[in-house]
Amino acid sequence: MIAKVGLDGHDRGLKIIARGLRDAGMEVIYLGMRLTPDAVAAAAQEEDVDVVGISILSGAHMRLMSRVVKALEDLGVKERVLLVVGGTIPDADVGPLQETGVDGVFPVGTTIGDIVEFVRAGVPAPEPGP
Amino acid sequence: MGLFDKEGVRRIRGGREEWEKTELKPAVDRTPETHETFTTLSGIEVGGLYTPEDVEHLDYEAGLGFPGAPPFTRGAYPSMYRSRPWTRRQIAGFGTARSTNQRFRFLLDHGQTGLSTDFDHPTLTGYDSDHELADGEVGRLGVAVDTIRDVDELFEAIPLDRVGISFTINHPAIVLLGMFLGVAESRNVPWSALRGTVQNDSLKEFHGQKTFALPPAPSLKLTTDIIEFCTEHVPNWYTVSISGYHTREAGADAVQELAFTLAQGMAYTEAAIERGLDIDRFAPRLSYFFGCHNNLFEEVAKFRAARRMWARIVKTRYEAKRPESMRMRFHTQTLGSTLVREDPKNNITRGAFQALAAVLGGTQSLHVSGYDEAYDIPSEDAMKVSLATQLVIAHETGVANTVDPLGGSYYVESLTDAVEERAQAYIDRIEEMGGGSMYRGMLSAVESGYIEREIAGTAFEYQQGIERKEHVVVGLNEYRPETAQPLEVFDFDTAEEGRQLERLTEVRRSRSNAEVEKALDDIRRGAETDENLFTPVMAAAGACATEGEVMGVLREVYGEHTDPGVF
Numbered sequence: 001m002i003a004k005v006g007l008d009g010h011d012r013g014l015k016i017i018a019r020g021l022r023d024a025g026m027e028v029i030y031l032g033m034r035l036t037p038d039a040v041a042a043a044a045q046e047e048d049v050d051v052v053g054i055s056i057l058s059g060a061h062m063r064l065m066s067r068v069v070k071a072l073e074d075l076g077v078k079e080r081v082l083l084v085v086g087g088t089i090p091d092a093d094v095g096p097l098q099e100t101g102v103d104g105v106f107p108v109g110t111t112i113g114d115i116v117e118f119v120r121a122g123v124p125a126p127e128p129g130p
Numbered sequence: 131m132g133l134f135d136k137e138g139v140r141r142i143r144g145g146r147e148e149w150e151k152t153e154l155k156p157a158v159d160r161t162p163e164t165h166e167t168f169t170t171l172s173g174i175e176v177g178g179l180y181t182p183e184d185v186e187h188l189d190y191e192a193g194l195g196f197p198g199a200p201p202f203t204r205g206a207y208p209s210m211y212r213s214r215p216w217t218r219r220q221i222a223g224f225g226t227a228r229s230t231n232q233r234f235r236f237l238l239d240h241g242q243t244g245l246s247t248d249f250d251h252p253t254l255t256g257y258d259s260d261h262e263l264a265d266g267e268v269g270r271l272g273v274a275v276d277t278i279r280d281v282d283e284l285f286e287a288i289p290l291d292r293v294g295i296s297f298t299i300n301h302p303a304i305v306l307l308g309m310f311l312g313v314a315e316s317r318n319v320p321w322s323a324l325r326g327t328v329q330n331d332s333l334k335e336f337h338g339q340k341t342f343a344l345p346p347a348p349s350l351k352l353t354t355d356i357i358e359f360c361t362e363h364v365p366n367w368y369t370v371s372i373s374g375y376h377t378r379e380a381g382a383d384a385v386q387e388l389a390f391t392l393a394q395g396m397a398y399t400e401a402a403i404e405r406g407l408d409i410d411r412f413a414p415r416l417s418y419f420f421g422c423h424n425n426l427f428e429e430v431a432k433f434r435a436a437r438r439m440w441a442r443i444v445k446t447r448y449e450a451k452r453p454e455s456m457r458m459r460f461h462t463q464t465l466g467s468t469l470v471r472e473d474p475k476n477n478i479t480r481g482a483f484q485a486l487a488a489v490l491g492g493t494q495s496l497h498v499s500g501y502d503e504a505y506d507i508p509s510e511d512a513m514k515v516s517l518a519t520q521l522v523i524a525h526e527t528g529v530a531n532t533v534d535p536l537g538g539s540y541y542v543e544s545l546t547d548a549v550e551e552r553a554q555a556y557i558d559r560i561e562e563m564g565g566g567s568m569y570r571g572m573l574s575a576v577e578s579g580y581i582e583r584e585i586a587g588t589a590f591e592y593q594q595g596i597e598r599k600e601h602v603v604v605g606l607n608e609y610r611p612e613t614a615q616p617l618e619v620f621d622f623d624t625a626e627e628g629r630q631l632e633r634l635t636e637v638r639r640s641r642s643n644a645e646v647e648k649a650l651d652d653i654r655r656g657a658e659t660d661e662n663l664f665t666p667v668m669a670a671a672g673a674c675a676t677e678g679e680v681m682g683v684l685r686e687v688y689g690e691h692t693d694p695g696v697f
Binding site (some may be wrong): 006010014033091 | 251252254255257262263264265266267270271339340341379380381467470471472503504505506507586589590593594596597606619622692693695696697
């Protein structure tokens with residue numbers, strides 16, 4: 001599931017990643033933009049997703065991602081999702097973001113391939129169907 | 131009449147064919163070309179050599195003409211930069227009004243000649259700083275403005291009658307411009323002395339900037355309210371900055387940017403004509419705003435095609451009489467999306483080439499994006515480099531010494547035609563959607579997600595082109611630097627958000643709430659009866675109503691817009 005929190009309108013990256021992941025064979029829920037961290041967490045729980053991808057190009061990633069982490073924890077789903085963030089994120093913020101509980105940080109310039117690989121490594125492959 | 135006589139072109143064709151056989155083929159057999167085909171970024175195939183054959187059909191008088199006269203292909207003004215250099219207008223905005231006011235003064239002290247204001251996302255989307263969704267974004271990517279008191283502080287000690295000021299604000303434009311006119315009034319600056327621009331481009335919000343506040347049709351009504359009010363009362367103000375820049379940042383190519391932007395301009399023009407306004411009164415106060423990418427000749431071609439197409443549209447479709455109405459003027463911003471995180475100093479070079487293309491294309495004003503913007507909003511150092519880039523182009527390269535220096539280039543003329551032809555095809559398609567009306571066509575193209583889908587497709591293909599290394603981006607997918615380059619990025623003061631919230635609380639405490647309520651009721655009534663809302667909105671701004679309160683009333687009456695999520 002991928003989404004934008006807050007009011008930031010830069011959604012080019014979000015769309016590219018959504019399509020890239022879909023083309024790589026994943027089921028993508030495009031939750032959209034202008035969402036609160038609580039709304040994202042509730043959707044993650046309801047849809048029982050494996051990955052929560054957040055895109056932030058507003059510079060508010062530190063504040064907003066710690067709220068996303070907390071919202072996921074409050075609903076008890078933090079442990080079972082892979083939480084990633086992408087956007088304009090200075091190098092100095094990468095470590096602190098990981099410390100707050102973000103599993104993957106993908107700054108501007110990351111390839112779709114890198115993200116697909118990260119998701120595949122972090123999410124167990126689904127059981128084969130009947 | 132063509133530029134060359136038929137016999138001359140025939141001889142050249144024969145010579146070229148001979149040259150291809152005797153010279154070109156053996157040379158390429160020895161040293162093959164690096165690519166099977168060469169294309170511009172928007173996919174126009176580029177030949178190895180252009181000759182008079184490629185411009186044989188070109189009619190100089192009708193297709194190029196002279197600068198400063200229709201069709202303006204060669205330039206908006208007769209002597210261009212020989213008389214007046216382009217306006218160096220670096221956009222700025224962060225934190226509270228006080229902080230941005232300091233940056234404005236810094237820029238004016240370092241060679242800037244106009245001001246341009248970036249607003250934060252809460253302001254752009256019409257929410258107050260204390261709204262639930264604003265948390266963390268107050269003052270982040272632009273200045274936070276909630277009330278007229280913020281606008282007053284933003285322009286403290288700046289002579290409003292001497293510095294042209296641009297406001298990058300769209301759906302809430304009516305509120306911000308209302309605040310600004312109120313401030314001018316309080317300083318006894320007559321509105322006729324104000325020179326500036328309000329972006330007020332409602333339609334591109336749905337596929338470009340994505341900071342919409344209202345649905346397409348009502349937002350277009352507000353755009354028209356501003357055109358109508360300013361035509362009457364603020365005669366030297368540019369009422370809309372019809373923008374392709376954001377569309378480009380969202381992933382469109384040069385052709386799409388040109389087509390959708392002109393289509394927006396046509397929709398506003400048709401809305402204003404329907405309102406009963408005279409084309410020759412309002413069209414001279416419309417301006418344009420484009421991005422500039424790396425493919426230099428394609429960008430120059432785009433700017434030249436833009437002027438020619440707009441002139442013809444305004445003249446033939448809207449039957450304008452004054453050449454002034456047909457003259458396209460535009461601002462250019464080099465594209466943030468071309469900036470690379472690796473080896474960020476290389477972005478100075480990118481910015482310089484993009485700026486050069488904008489100047490060769492005849493821009494009226496220019497912003498060069500900061501070399502550090504792949505990390506954060508630009509530092510002061512980055513803005514100094516951007517301004518210096520403009521100064522070097524203006525004073526050292528000599529490119530500004532003559533008008534339209536690339537005019538007549540077989541390649542550039544041929545590319546100008548190709549860009550125009552492809553852009554026209556998009557416009558025709560949108561016109562078809564509207565059954566002959568660009569106003570209805572654009573509403574339909576926006577509401578159906580057509581434009582967004584076109585842009586998203588191009589953005590995705592471009593990204594894939596980078597990943598497949600079809601587009602080489604130095605430092606990103608080739609020539610990777612061994613070590614990351616340390617960079618001092620803008621240090622955002624997180625206490626700014628708290629300061630803004632305190633200001634907002636103080637305004638709410640000290641104003642007359644009864645007066646605000648009454649003003650908001652007037653807006654509601656005006657919206658329900660479809661009046662021009664400028665005067666009631668300005669009255670509310672003067673009573674210290676917040677931007678969010680005014681936009682809240684409009685959202686109540688007009689409803690909200692939900693992004694369709696097209697990808």
